[in-house]
Amino acid sequence: MSIILPVRCCLLVCLLGMYRLCGAALPSPFLSFSAGYATYLIGEPVYLQCLANSTLTVHGYRFFKNNQEVQSTMGSFGNQFTINMVNTDHAGSYTCIYWVSDSRGLQTSSHSPPVTLSVLDQPSTPVLLIKPKHLLYFVGESVTLVCDHPHVNSQLVYSFQKDGTELPHRDLLQSELRFSHLSTKDSGAYDCQYWLTGHPRRIISSRSVSQKLYVTDLSASPVLNFQPPYSTFILGENLTLECVAPSPVPVTLFRLYKEGREMIGSPNPHSGRHTLYNVTKEDQGEYTCMYWSTKGQREIPSTQSTARKFNVIAPLLPPLLSLDPPNGRIWDGGNVTLFCTILSHFERTTFHFLTEKEEILSVSTNKTETRKSITITVRKSNATAAKYFCQYTVEINGRLLLSPKSSQAEITVITGSVFWLIAAGVVAGIVVLFIMILLLYWVLRSRIDQTESAPKTPEVSSEDSGKFISSRSQDKC
Ligand SMILES: *[C@@H]1O[C@H](CO)[C@@H](O)[C@H](O)[C@H]1NC(C)=O
Numbered sequence: 026m027s028i029i030l031p032v033r034c035c036l037l038v039c040l041l042g043m044y045r046l047c048g049a050a051l052p053s054p055f056l057s058f059s060a061g062y063a064t065y066l067i068g069e070p071v072y073l074q075c076l077a078n079s080t081l082t083v084h085g086y087r088f089f090k091n092n093q094e095v096q097s098t099m100g101s102f103g104n105q106f107t108i109n110m111v112n113t114d115h116a117g118s119y120t121c122i123y124w125v126s127d128s129r130g131l132q133t134s135s136h137s138p139p140v141t142l143s144v145l146d147q148p149s150t151p152v153l154l155i156k157p158k159h160l161l162y163f164v165g166e167s168v169t170l171v172c173d174h175p176h177v178n179s180q181l182v183y184s185f186q187k188d189g190t191e192l193p194h195r196d197l198l199q200s201e202l203r204f205s206h207l208s209t210k211d212s213g214a215y216d217c218q219y220w221l222t223g224h225p226r227r228i229i230s231s232r233s234v235s236q237k238l239y240v241t242d243l244s245a246s247p248v249l250n251f252q253p254p255y256s257t258f259i260l261g262e263n264l265t266l267e268c269v270a271p272s273p274v275p276v277t278l279f280r281l282y283k284e285g286r287e288m289i290g291s292p293n294p295h296s297g298r299h300t301l302y303n304v305t306k307e308d309q310g311e312y313t314c315m316y317w318s319t320k321g322q323r324e325i326p327s328t329q330s331t332a333r334k335f336n337v338i339a340p341l342l343p344p345l346l347s348l349d350p351p352n353g354r355i356w357d358g359g360n361v362t363l364f365c366t367i368l369s370h371f372e373r374t375t376f377h378f379l380t381e382k383e384e385i386l387s388v389s390t391n392k393t394e395t396r397k398s399i400t401i402t403v404r405k406s407n408a409t410a411a412k413y414f415c416q417y418t419v420e421i422n423g424r425l426l427l428s429p430k431s432s433q434a435e436i437t438v439i440t441g442s443v444f445w446l447i448a449a450g451v452v453a454g455i456v457v458l459f460i461m462i463l464l465l466y467w468v469l470r471s472r473i474d475q476t477e478s479a480p481k482t483p484e485v486s487s488e489d490s491g492k493f494i495s496s497r498s499q500d501k502c
């Protein structure tokens with residue numbers, strides 16, 4: 026038909042006597058899209074250009090859509106056909122012709138080869154979903170970002186951006202971005218977009234509204250303190266455990282653990298303090314603590330404090346103090362040795378020798394010595410009697426412990442005056458004894474003399490009648 030029609034037209038024109046028109050038919054023009062592609066999104070402007078390959082002066086162009094003449098929305102400006110805002114109704118096959126007017130009259134070209142205008146829906150803006158949705162995420166949690174949009178009947182490619190930078194190394198065909206182990210570095214503002222493939226031009230969606238992902242570390246670990254700050258306690262002492270959170274954190278709860286188990290009757294939840302009264306060996310062990318704080322409406326536990334240990338020891342026994350000489354009685358200027366003996370072995374011991382008023386001497390040992398002695402020279406100028414003690418300090422796991430005092434030892438100085446008094450007493454005693462022995466001797470001697478001389482010298486006895494009588498009675502016996 027398309028061949029027969031111009032032939033008929035020609036015949037008709039020839040019949041009308043305008044034979045010259047048929048003699049030289051005008052070359053057909055070329056129709057093209059100014060943008061270089063034929064697929065447009067609804068709302069975009071479209072420019073078509075009709076190019077006449079003619080040396081003749083072109084007087085006008087006409088445009089056809091699906092063989093129906095159409096008017097440019099901007100009116101016909103030369104060879105340009107414009108659609109201001111394209112919609113799906115504009116899709117179709119376009120051609121154009123031109124016409125010239127010369128001495129031979131009006132001449133019209135044949136139609137250009139057709140071009141096809143495709144109109145696509147604008148890809149809808151995607152929505153970035155974070156699953157699961159929280160205000161805050163913790164290190165190690167997993168989260169999935171989903172680029173969500175209504176179904177598009179085309180092959181799609183996805184792009185995710187973090188803080189305006191394309192995320193590399195991911196499968197472009199996936200509409201999901203998964204973090205299986207979040208780290209604080211993953212914090213940021215994310216958005217996504219997609220584009221349609223299989224078209225000569227890149228058809229890209231708008232960027233989604235960005236979503237913030239905030240990843241936080243678990244709270245910094247607290248510090249567990251002992252009050253007083255020792256690691257060795259004496260049976261019966263009191264010990265306060267104190268859990269201290271890093272300062273600016275608002276803590277909602279503290280918990281204390283002994284050997285990994287929560288302590289019963291645990292601390293005041295707001296202060297983190299717990300006192301162990303009258304500690305015993307059973308209280309020994311490894312203690313830790315934790316706290317909880319609120320961040321972004323989630324209660325987060327802290328990591329555990331480092332473990333603290335303490336041990337409980339029996340109180341130190343008093344040392345034994347002995348003297349040489351053992352009774353502690355010495356002459357003025359004499360020497361006395363004090364022996365201080367402890368009943369247990371300790372790494373480092375300091376012995377202290379003291380009077381009631383002051384310390385005389387302290388001696389440190391680095392070996393496990395259990396006995397120390399000092400010799401002191403006692404003078405009259407010192408008090409005549411003094412009480413001495415000894416005690417010791419030992420260092421156990423960094424704690425200095427002072428033992429109770431030994432029982433007292435008394436040193437008595439035997440002064441000179443006492444000596445002379447005793448000496449005088451002794452001399453007087455000896456003199457009295459001598460006199461008594463002398464007296465006794467004299468009495469006995471005189472008796473012996475009487476009995477031997479009586480028969481020989483009766484005249485002597487007559488002098489004393491009493492003596493004579495006694496001697497006579499003796500004779501009778
Ligand atoms: C331990 O605490 C109790 C109660 O506060 C107190 O009565 C006791 O004296 C304390 N013991 C020691 C060794 O400080």
Ligand SMILES: *[C@@H]1O[C@H](CO)[C@@H](O)[C@H](O)[C@H]1NC(C)=O
Nearest residue numbers: 260261262302303304305306
């Ligand atoms: C401390 O414990 C010991 C034995 O464990 C007990 O004899 C003593 O009465 C206790 N003291 C106090 C104050 O509870």
Ligand SMILES: *[C@@H]1O[C@H](CO)[C@@H](O)[C@H](O)[C@H]1NC(C)=O
Nearest residue numbers: 358359360361400401402403
């Ligand atoms: C007492 O000891 C000192 C030195 O320790 C010594 O010189 C002195 O002779 C001693 N005195 C007596 C009476 O033993």
Ligand SMILES: CC(=O)N[C@H]1CO[C@H](CO)[C@@H](O)[C@@H]1O
Nearest residue numbers: 401402403404406407408411
């Ligand atoms: C045991 C004692 O205290 N001895 C002292 C007595 O006084 C002299 C000095 O007067 C001191 O040197 C002793 O240590």
